Amino acid sequence: MAASLRRLAPAAPPDDAELVGRARAGERWAEEMIYRRHVGRLTRIAARLLRHGADVEDVVQETFLAAYADLGALREPSRLGPWLARSMVNRCHKRFRRRKVRRLLGLETGRDEPLDVQARAGTSPELRAELALLDRALDRLGDAERICWVLRVLEGHALADVAAMAGCSLATAKRRVARAQAHLARHVDGAPGPSGKEAFDAPA
Helix, strand or coil, X not given: CHHHHHHHCCXXXXXXXXXXXXXXCCCHHHHHHHHHHHHHHHHHHHHHHHCEHHHHHHHHHXXXXXXXXXXXXXXXXXXXXXXXXXXXXXXXXXXXXXHHHHHHCCCCCCCECCHHHHCCCCCCHHHHHHHHHHHHHHHCCCHXXXXXXXXXXXXXXXXXXXXXXXCCCHHHHHHHHHHHHHHHHHHCCCCCCCCCHHHCCCXX
Protein backbone atom coordinates (compact mmCIF):
# COMPACT_ATOMS: atom_id res chain seq x y z
CA MET A 1 0.00 0.00 0.00
CA ALA A 2 2.76 2.45 0.97
CA ALA A 3 4.60 1.70 -2.26
CA SER A 4 1.44 2.41 -4.25
CA LEU A 5 0.98 5.75 -2.49
CA ARG A 6 4.57 6.69 -3.26
CA ARG A 7 3.98 5.96 -6.94
CA LEU A 8 0.85 8.13 -6.90
CA ALA A 9 2.50 11.05 -5.11
CA PRO A 10 3.31 13.95 -7.46
CA ALA A 11 6.97 14.25 -8.38
CA ALA A 12 8.83 17.25 -7.01
CA PRO A 13 9.23 19.99 -9.63
CA PRO A 14 12.65 19.99 -11.27
CA ASP A 15 15.17 22.43 -9.84
CA ASP A 16 16.90 25.07 -11.95
CA ALA A 17 19.95 22.90 -12.61
CA GLU A 18 17.79 20.13 -14.07
CA LEU A 19 15.77 22.60 -16.12
CA VAL A 20 18.94 24.05 -17.59
CA GLY A 21 20.13 20.57 -18.55
CA ARG A 22 16.82 19.72 -20.16
CA ALA A 23 16.66 23.03 -22.03
CA ARG A 24 20.20 22.52 -23.31
CA ALA A 25 19.01 19.16 -24.63
CA GLY A 26 16.33 20.94 -26.65
CA GLU A 27 13.32 20.17 -24.46
CA ARG A 28 11.02 23.15 -24.98
CA TRP A 29 8.90 22.46 -21.91
CA ALA A 30 12.00 23.19 -19.79
CA GLU A 31 12.39 26.60 -21.41
CA GLU A 32 8.74 27.31 -20.68
CA MET A 33 9.17 26.30 -17.04
CA ILE A 34 12.26 28.49 -16.69
CA TYR A 35 10.20 31.40 -17.99
CA ARG A 36 7.26 30.74 -15.68
CA ARG A 37 9.51 30.33 -12.64
CA HIS A 38 11.54 33.52 -13.11
CA VAL A 39 9.45 35.98 -15.15
CA GLY A 40 7.61 37.45 -12.17
CA ARG A 41 10.74 38.37 -10.25
CA LEU A 42 12.55 39.75 -13.31
CA THR A 43 9.53 41.83 -14.29
CA ARG A 44 9.27 43.28 -10.80
CA ILE A 45 12.96 44.24 -10.70
CA ALA A 46 12.81 45.74 -14.19
CA ALA A 47 9.72 47.76 -13.28
CA ARG A 48 11.43 49.23 -10.24
CA LEU A 49 14.51 50.12 -12.25
CA LEU A 50 13.07 51.28 -15.58
CA ARG A 51 9.49 52.36 -14.71
CA HIS A 52 8.46 52.42 -18.40
CA GLY A 53 5.91 49.68 -19.08
CA ALA A 54 7.03 49.07 -22.68
CA ASP A 55 10.71 49.09 -21.74
CA VAL A 56 10.07 46.62 -18.94
CA GLU A 57 8.34 44.15 -21.25
CA ASP A 58 11.04 44.50 -23.90
CA VAL A 59 13.93 44.01 -21.48
CA VAL A 60 12.37 40.95 -19.85
CA GLN A 61 11.67 39.32 -23.22
CA GLU A 62 15.18 40.14 -24.48
CA THR A 63 16.65 38.61 -21.32
CA PHE A 64 14.87 35.29 -21.77
CA LEU A 65 15.57 35.06 -25.50
CA ALA A 66 19.28 35.72 -24.90
CA ALA A 67 19.32 33.26 -22.01
CA TYR A 68 17.88 30.42 -24.09
CA ALA A 69 20.57 31.03 -26.70
CA ASP A 70 23.38 31.27 -24.12
CA LEU A 71 22.48 28.50 -21.67
CA GLY A 72 25.59 26.62 -22.75
CA ALA A 73 27.70 29.42 -21.26
CA LEU A 74 26.13 29.09 -17.80
CA ARG A 75 28.80 27.48 -15.63
CA GLU A 76 26.64 26.95 -12.54
CA PRO A 77 23.13 25.89 -13.62
CA SER A 78 21.93 26.08 -10.01
CA ARG A 79 22.63 29.85 -10.18
CA LEU A 80 20.22 30.38 -13.04
CA GLY A 81 18.19 33.02 -11.17
CA PRO A 82 21.10 35.39 -10.40
CA TRP A 83 22.49 34.81 -13.91
CA LEU A 84 19.19 35.89 -15.47
CA ALA A 85 19.00 38.90 -13.15
CA ARG A 86 22.51 40.04 -14.04
CA SER A 87 21.73 39.75 -17.75
CA MET A 88 18.60 41.83 -17.27
CA VAL A 89 20.38 44.49 -15.19
CA ASN A 90 22.95 44.83 -18.01
CA ARG A 91 20.09 45.47 -20.41
CA CYS A 92 18.64 48.05 -18.04
CA HIS A 93 21.99 49.88 -18.13
CA LYS A 94 21.76 49.98 -21.93
CA ARG A 95 18.21 51.36 -21.72
CA PHE A 96 19.36 54.10 -19.36
CA ARG A 97 22.08 55.14 -21.81
CA ARG A 98 19.63 55.09 -24.72
CA ARG A 99 17.16 57.22 -22.78
CA LYS A 100 19.79 59.86 -22.08
CA VAL A 101 20.55 60.17 -25.78
CA ARG A 102 16.83 60.30 -26.67
CA ARG A 103 16.20 62.99 -24.05
CA LEU A 104 19.01 65.10 -25.47
CA LEU A 105 17.35 64.78 -28.88
CA GLY A 106 13.88 65.46 -27.47
CA LEU A 107 12.66 62.01 -28.48
CA GLU A 108 11.95 60.44 -25.07
CA THR A 109 8.16 60.19 -24.75
CA GLY A 110 7.66 57.09 -22.58
CA ARG A 111 5.50 57.45 -19.49
CA ASP A 112 6.98 56.58 -16.10
CA GLU A 113 5.33 54.26 -13.58
CA PRO A 114 6.79 55.62 -10.33
CA LEU A 115 7.03 53.71 -7.05
CA ASP A 116 3.75 55.07 -5.69
CA VAL A 117 1.96 53.69 -8.77
CA GLN A 118 3.72 50.33 -8.41
CA ALA A 119 2.68 50.00 -4.74
CA ARG A 120 0.20 47.23 -4.00
CA ALA A 121 -3.50 47.88 -3.58
CA GLY A 122 -4.47 49.07 -0.12
CA THR A 123 -1.36 51.19 0.42
CA SER A 124 -2.30 54.26 2.47
CA PRO A 125 -2.31 57.74 0.86
CA GLU A 126 0.36 58.81 3.34
CA LEU A 127 2.70 56.00 2.32
CA ARG A 128 2.02 56.65 -1.38
CA ALA A 129 3.00 60.28 -0.84
CA GLU A 130 6.21 59.13 0.87
CA LEU A 131 6.95 56.80 -2.04
CA ALA A 132 6.45 59.67 -4.50
CA LEU A 133 9.05 61.72 -2.58
CA LEU A 134 11.36 58.73 -2.54
CA ASP A 135 10.95 58.25 -6.27
CA ARG A 136 11.86 61.85 -7.03
CA ALA A 137 14.94 61.52 -4.82
CA LEU A 138 15.94 58.31 -6.62
CA ASP A 139 15.69 60.17 -9.93
CA ARG A 140 18.59 62.35 -8.80
CA LEU A 141 20.84 59.34 -8.27
CA GLY A 142 23.19 57.93 -10.87
CA ASP A 143 21.98 54.79 -12.60
CA ALA A 144 24.56 52.57 -10.88
CA GLU A 145 23.59 53.78 -7.39
CA ARG A 146 19.87 53.44 -8.11
CA ILE A 147 20.30 49.87 -9.38
CA CYS A 148 22.31 48.74 -6.35
CA TRP A 149 19.92 50.45 -3.91
CA VAL A 150 16.82 48.93 -5.48
CA LEU A 151 18.36 45.45 -5.53
CA ARG A 152 19.52 45.74 -1.92
CA VAL A 153 16.67 47.62 -0.23
CA LEU A 154 13.51 47.02 -2.25
CA GLU A 155 14.41 43.52 -3.46
CA GLY A 156 16.24 42.48 -0.29
CA HIS A 157 19.20 40.78 -1.98
CA ALA A 158 22.42 40.11 -0.06
CA LEU A 159 25.22 42.49 -0.95
CA ALA A 160 27.19 39.69 -2.61
CA ASP A 161 24.25 39.01 -4.93
CA VAL A 162 23.78 42.73 -5.58
CA ALA A 163 27.43 42.92 -6.64
CA ALA A 164 27.03 39.90 -8.94
CA MET A 165 23.88 41.25 -10.57
CA ALA A 166 25.29 44.75 -10.97
CA GLY A 167 28.57 43.40 -12.37
CA CYS A 168 30.78 45.10 -9.78
CA SER A 169 32.91 44.18 -6.78
CA LEU A 170 31.41 43.69 -3.32
CA ALA A 171 33.19 46.84 -2.10
CA THR A 172 31.78 48.86 -5.00
CA ALA A 173 28.26 47.56 -4.33
CA LYS A 174 28.58 48.59 -0.67
CA ARG A 175 29.76 52.08 -1.65
CA ARG A 176 26.94 52.53 -4.15
CA VAL A 177 24.28 51.49 -1.65
CA ALA A 178 25.81 53.73 1.03
CA ARG A 179 25.94 56.73 -1.35
CA ALA A 180 22.33 56.16 -2.35
CA GLN A 181 21.27 55.82 1.28
CA ALA A 182 23.06 59.04 2.24
CA HIS A 183 21.51 60.88 -0.72
CA LEU A 184 18.01 59.66 0.17
CA ALA A 185 18.51 60.59 3.82
CA ARG A 186 19.11 64.18 2.74
CA HIS A 187 15.97 64.33 0.60
CA VAL A 188 13.41 62.10 2.33
CA ASP A 189 12.34 62.45 5.96
CA GLY A 190 12.88 59.27 7.91
CA ALA A 191 15.08 58.07 5.07
CA PRO A 192 14.54 54.60 3.73
CA GLY A 193 16.25 51.76 5.19
CA PRO A 194 13.61 50.12 3.47
CA SER A 195 11.34 53.14 3.47
CA GLY A 196 8.13 52.03 1.85
CA LYS A 197 9.28 48.44 1.31
CA GLU A 198 6.15 47.24 3.11
CA ALA A 199 4.07 48.87 0.36
CA PHE A 200 5.20 46.29 -2.18
CA ASP A 201 4.40 42.64 -2.55
CA ALA A 202 7.08 40.47 -0.97
CA PRO A 203 9.69 39.14 -3.40
CA ALA A 204 8.77 35.68 -4.70
